[in-house]
Amino acid sequence: MLLYVPHLCDVVGLQLVATQHSNAQQHVVTTELWFLVASVILGLVHLIAASHLISFQYGYRWTASSREQPVPPLRGLANRVDQAAANFLETFPFFAVLVLVAHVTQHHSLLTVWGAHLYFWARLGYLLAAAAGYGLLRSVLFWNTALTGIALFLIALLW
Numbered sequence: 756m757l758l759y760v761p762h763l764c765d766v767v768g769l770q771l772v773a774t775q776h777s778n779a780q781q782h783v784v785t786t787e788l789w790f791l792v793a794s795v796i797l798g799l800v801h802l803i804a805a806s807h808l809i810s811f812q813y814g815y816r817w818t819a820s821s822r823e824q825p826v827p828p829l830r831g832l833a834n835r836v837d838q839a840a841a842n843f844l845e846t847f848p849f850f851a852v853l854v855l856v857a858h859v860t861q862h863h864s865l866l867t868v869w870g871a872h873l874y875f876w877a878r879l880g881y882l883l884a885a886a887a888g889y890g891l892l893r894s895v896l897f898w899n900t901a902l903t904g905i906a907l908f909l910i911a912l913l914w
Contacts, residue, residue, distance in 0.1 A: 785858060786868050786871060787854045787857055787870075788854065788858060790871035790872065790874070791850070791851060791855075791871070793875055794850060794851070794874065794875050794878065797843070797875070797879060798843055798844070798847055801836070801839060801840035801844075801882060804840070805837040805839075805840040806818070808832055808833035808837070809829060809833050809837060811833065812830070812831075812833045813826055835886060835888060838885065839881060839882050839893075842881070842898070843878060843881070843882070846878070846905065847878075849905050850874050850901075850905055850908075853870075853905060853908035853912065854867075854908070856912060857912060860912070862911055862912055864911050866907045866908070866910055866914075867907070867908055869904070869907055870904040870905065870906075870907030870908040871904065871908075873903055873904030874901050874904030875904075876900075877896075877898070877900035877901035877903075877904060878897070878901050880896070880897040880900070881893055881898060881901065884896075884897055
């Protein structure tokens with residue numbers, strides 16, 4: 756699935772596949788790239804939420820300090836969202852590289868579109884389940900679904 760967005764890539768400084776149409780340059784932004792951008796935004800949500808929840812627990816003075824003094828372990832919502840952010844950062848590089856490789860090599864198929872959907876929506880579900888305290892649902896359903904999304908990209912690229 757391709758969506759033509761004129762000059763969007765110029766705004767963010769990316770050079771994507773360009774085509775000429777009557778002297779107007781347009782850039783191809785695939786569904787997979789849109790989900791990559793959405794995943795970057797989701798990653799920022801993870802970081803901002805975890806940062807503020809940690810600051811609420813330890814105080815903004817601690818946040819602005821050198822953080823060298825010992826503090827008790829995080830607890831509750833702050834701990835769960837911080838762990839979800841760390842887990843997101845463990846899987847996101849794999850997803851990002853696979854989306855970019857698929858784009859550069861022009862491997863766009865139902866598998867890559869499904870992979871992008873599964874990864875993004877599972878990571879969103881993971882964050883929400885973690886925040887709500889549903890550890891089993893978070894791990895069994897959402898983590899495995901995100902991993903399936905990554906696996907679909909691998910299958911599409913290697914097949």
